[in-house]
Amino acid sequence: MTFIQIWLLPFALLAWATVIAFPLSRYMAWIMDGKYRPPRIFAWFENRLDSGEQNWKQYLFSLLLFNTLMFVYTFVVLAIQPYTPLNPRGLTMIAPSTIFNTVVSFITNTNLQHYSGEQHLSNFTQIFFGIFNLFFSAAVGLCALVAIIRALRGEPTVGNFFVDIWRVVVYMVVPSALIFGRIFITQGSPMTFRTSYDVQTVEPGAMGTTDTGEAKPQTIIVGPVAAWESMKMLGTNGGGF
Amino acid sequence: MNSAHPFENPTGFSNFFDTYGMMMFPFALVLMFGRMLNKFRHSLVVFSVMMVMMAGTVLWSVYFDTLKPNPGLTGRSAEQKFEVPSAAAPGGKLTVALPAAASLPVEQHLGNLEGKEMRFGTSAGATFDALTTDVTCGAVNAEEDSLNPISGASPMAGMWLNCVYGGKGVGMINMLTFIIVGLFVAGMMVGRTPEYLGKKIGAREVTFAMIAILVHPVFILWPSGLFAGTTWGMQAISNAGAHGFSQILYQFSSATANNGSAFDGLGVTYGFWNATNPAPSAVPFDIAAGLCMLFGRYLPIIAPVAMAASLGAKKASPFGLGTLRDDGMTFGFLLLGTVFIIGALLFLPACVLGPVAEHFGPMPFGG
Numbered sequence: 013m014t015f016i017q018i019w020l021l022p023f024a025l026l027a028w029a030t031v032i033a034f035p036l037s038r039y040m041a042w043i044m045d046g047k048y049r050p051p052r053i054f055a056w057f058e059n060r061l062d063s064g065e066q067n068w069k070q071y072l073f074s075l076l077l078f079n080t081l082m083f084v085y086t087f088v089v090l091a092i093q094p095y096t097p098l099n100p101r102g103l104t105m106i107a108p109s110t111i112f113n114t115v116v117s118f119i120t121n122t123n124l125q126h127y128s129g130e131q132h133l134s135n136f137t138q139i140f141f142g143i144f145n146l147f148f149s150a151a152v153g154l155c156a157l158v159a160i161i162r163a164l165r166g167e168p169t170v171g172n173f174f175v176d177i178w179r180v181v182v183y184m185v186v187p188s189a190l191i192f193g194r195i196f197i198t199q200g201s202p203m204t205f206r207t208s209y210d211v212q213t214v215e216p217g218a219m220g221t222t223d224t225g226e227a228k229p230q231t232i233i234v235g236p237v238a239a240w241e242s243m244k245m246l247g248t249n250g251g252g253f
Numbered sequence: 254m255n256s257a258h259p260f261e262n263p264t265g266f267s268n269f270f271d272t273y274g275m276m277m278f279p280f281a282l283v284l285m286f287g288r289m290l291n292k293f294r295h296s297l298v299v300f301s302v303m304m305v306m307m308a309g310t311v312l313w314s315v316y317f318d319t320l321k322p323n324p325g326l327t328g329r330s331a332e333q334k335f336e337v338p339s340a341a342a343p344g345g346k347l348t349v350a351l352p353a354a355a356s357l358p359v360e361q362h363l364g365n366l367e368g369k370e371m372r373f374g375t376s377a378g379a380t381f382d383a384l385t386t387d388v389t390c391g392a393v394n395a396e397e398d399s400l401n402p403i404s405g406a407s408p409m410a411g412m413w414l415n416c417v418y419g420g421k422g423v424g425m426i427n428m429l430t431f432i433i434v435g436l437f438v439a440g441m442m443v444g445r446t447p448e449y450l451g452k453k454i455g456a457r458e459v460t461f462a463m464i465a466i467l468v469h470p471v472f473i474l475w476p477s478g479l480f481a482g483t484t485w486g487m488q489a490i491s492n493a494g495a496h497g498f499s500q501i502l503y504q505f506s507s508a509t510a511n512n513g514s515a516f517d518g519l520g521v522t523y524g525f526w527n528a529t530n531p532a533p534s535a536v537p538f539d540i541a542a543g544l545c546m547l548f549g550r551y552l553p554i555i556a557p558v559a560m561a562a563s564l565g566a567k568k569a570s571p572f573g574l575g576t577l578r579d580d581g582m583t584f585g586f587l588l589l590g591t592v593f594i595i596g597a598l599l600f601l602p603a604c605v606l607g608p609v610a611e612h613f614g615p616m617p618f619g620g
Contacts, residue, residue: 018319021373022311022380025269026304029276033300036277037284045289068562072555079551107523107531109539116543120550121420123391123513124504126521126539150278153422156554157282160426161289163561164450166569170562188277195270200263234260241261245274248420250391250513252255 043183044158044176054182061178065169071159074173075152082119082148087111089141099134100207106132118145121153123244123251130233130253135207138253143240147189150247151180185246192242201238208233256381256394257370268373268394272381275390279418282425290450294580299428302588306417307387314383314407318400319364319376324614328356368399379404382514386411389420391513397503398517402496402611405516406604409503412510413600414592415469420511423550426557428588430462433560435591437462439577448576451569461560465553470599472509472545477502477603480541489534491518499607508542509549 042048050058066074089096090111094104106114110126117124118141129138155177159170197203210229213219217227240253256262262271283303287296332353339347369378378395385392386408397408411417416427433449437459440447447454480486480501490497503516521542523535578584 017374018315018376021269021272021377022315025272025276025380025384026308026311029273029280030304032277033280033284036281037288040281040285041288044285068558072558075554076551103525105526107526107528107535107539109536110523113539113543116546117508117513120511120546121389121423122508122511122546122550124508124515124542124546125513126523126535126542128522132524150421153420153426153554154278154282155422156558157286157422157425158289160429160558160561161286163558163565164290166452166565166567168566170558184278192270192274196261196263196267199267200259201267202260237260241256241271242274244392245256245271245390246277248275248279248388248390250255250275250385250389250393252258252392253261 040184043179046179048183058175058178061174062172063174064172066172067168068159068163068170071170071173075156078148078173078177079119079152082145083115086118086141086145087115089137090115093134093137096134096136098136098139098205098207101134103132103134118142118249118251119149121149121247121249123249125251129251135205135235138235138240142251142253143236143243146240146243146247146249146251147181147185148177150243150249151177151185154180154184185243188246189239189242192246193238196238196241201241202234203236203238204234205236206234256392257396259372262370262373262394265373265377268377268381271392271394272377272384275388275392276384276418278421279388279424282422283418283428286425292450292580295584298580298585299432299588302585302592303416303418303428305589306414306592307384310383310387310407310411310417311380313410314400314404315376315379317404317407318379321364321401321404322361323359323365323367323401324612326357326359326361328354365399365401365404368396370394383407383411385514386507386510386512387417387419389415389424389510389512391507393514396517397514398500402499402608405499406608408514409499409506409604409608410596410600412506412512413469413473414596415510416592423511423553427465427553430465430553430557430560431592431595432588433458433462433564434466434595435587436577438591439587443575445575448570449564449579451572451576452564452567453570454564455567458560458564461556461563465556465560466595468548468552468556469509472549473502473506473600474603476505476541476545480505480538485534485537489520489532489538491520495607495611499611502603502607504538504542505545508545511546511550 091105106127113126155173158176162170209232213230219228219230221227237253256271262268283300284296287293333351335349336346337349338345363375381394382397416424416431418424419427433454436447436449437454481498486501490500500516500519504519507514520532521535521538523531
């Protein structure tokens with residue numbers, strides 16, 4: 013085993029990430045300083061969201077309020093799993109303590125998982141609980157940093173939280189997630205609303221046999237994996253599908 | 254299992270983008286900090302400090318995992334004897350012998366291959382594990398439980414420092430608190446009022462910075478101690494001794510650092526509400542880890558924002574002869590030293606009880 017085989021990957025990663033960081037940081041500073049001209053449809057949304065300049069206490073209050081709403085919304089989505097569509101396996105509710113842990117884990121961008129995604133969550137829950145949080149929890153941390161930068165510049169107000177989170181999600185996170193999602197799809201990640209496939213195993217009977225002696229099929233769980241995967245990595249979330 | 258699953262990470266090509274994806278924004282955010290403050294050289298120094306630490310964790314993890322055999326599989330050529338104090342034994346000393354053992358017949362010239370996804374190569378797992386905790390991502394493409402013991406210290410160090418690029422935004426915020434504390438200490442040493450961006454750092458700023466820094470060890474070490482000392486932890490771990498302690502320590506490090514990776518093997522899954530056979534400690538772990546995540550997330554966001562607001566409102570003083578430049582080597586080493594010393598003071602004892610103790614093999618402690 014040669015030197016190259018071991019060290020090429022780590023060094024290529026560090027070098028590549030450093031090189032891209034220079035132009036990307038310029039773009040991000042340009043967006044967060046509000047120097048861009050949004051397309052008309054986006055500008056309309058931005059004007060609706062803009063509730064005026066906030067001082068740091070108002071900004072933090074908005075941030076915490078937004079997280080509280082995320083907590084309530086995602087808690088409800090997890091709790092009503094048995095009654096939601098896209099659940100052909102008839103999965104029931106996971107334990108309340110695990111729901112608390114999971115919801116907190118996803119809104120804080122931690123994504124510690126005390127459940128097993130494939131086993132315990134339906135595709136509806138994965139999309140409206142999981143992918144929702146993957147996008148927004150990452151954006152919250154970035155907004156906090158931007159508020160700190162503006163405060164350090166000595167400005168009396170630190171911007172508007174709702175406009176900031178809109179900028180982060182729409183101009184940074186969504187475009188990059190689309191590109192990465194596309195890469196994962198070309199490599200073979202599933203991207204579908206279908207829940208599972210029943211396939212015959214290569215070795216007949218590897219999953220056991222039924223009472224009548226027929227080989228049992230293997231159930232392969234699929235879902236919107238490519239979308240999940242791209243945002244999981246880009247938002248430094250890290251919870252598996 | 255997460256990024257080792259062929260659906261989530263089908264090829265070596267997708268593995269590169271998987272690993273790069275989590276580094277993209279944290280790297281750029283550090284430079285964005287400098288661009289928005291018009292202090293680009295300052296952010297380059299911070300970037301370099303983080304790069305040194307990140308390269309260190311990756312080198313550590315790969316060196317001890319890919320280039321070293323698994324110590325659990327290698328044998329002992331000769332019998333080893335330990336003398337341990339014991340009240341029951343005559344003379345107060347008891348000799349414990351570890352017999353010689355043949356190594357298991359496993360080919361190990363490729364390093365420790367247990368728990369690795371071989372589609373990506375031998376070093377991809379160790380690299381990913383080190384990077385994922387540095388940038389507080391928490392996805393894994395190799396089982397962290399199966400890393401060589403001393404190599405497992407590298408992912409933990411990433412979470413304990415929590416500022417080696419760090420998560421989106423919060424990593425740079427954590428680094429900012431280290432910058433304030435470092436400048437404060439340096440100011441005390443030379444007897445000048447410390448300044449950052451030309452503004453004087455006062456008691457209020459240092460108080461807020463210390464709150465943000467101390468939340469981290471409090472919510473890692475206290476619950477780890479609580480669970481390691483009670484049946485809650487004992488029922489959940491799947492290995493006895495130092496490795497079991499590592500499992501508990503990792504769980505709370507991961508929760509408080511908002512990382513989310515798991516040193517698997519801990520029985521914490523309750524499953525469905527009507528599950529017939531849930532893990533016995535699932536509920537205490539769910540709630541304790543949940544609270545750690547809440548405090549570990551919001552206090553280190555609230556305190557630094559208050560700190561920045563208080564610092565930013567001050568009048569900037571002109572740059573003088575005795576001012577410490579924030580864009581030079583001196584500042585870089587000061588920052589690196591601050592992070593290392595604070596990190597080591599807080600977490601080295603726990604590290605010695607977990608990965609380091611496991612690395613040195615079974616140690617009889619008397620009894």
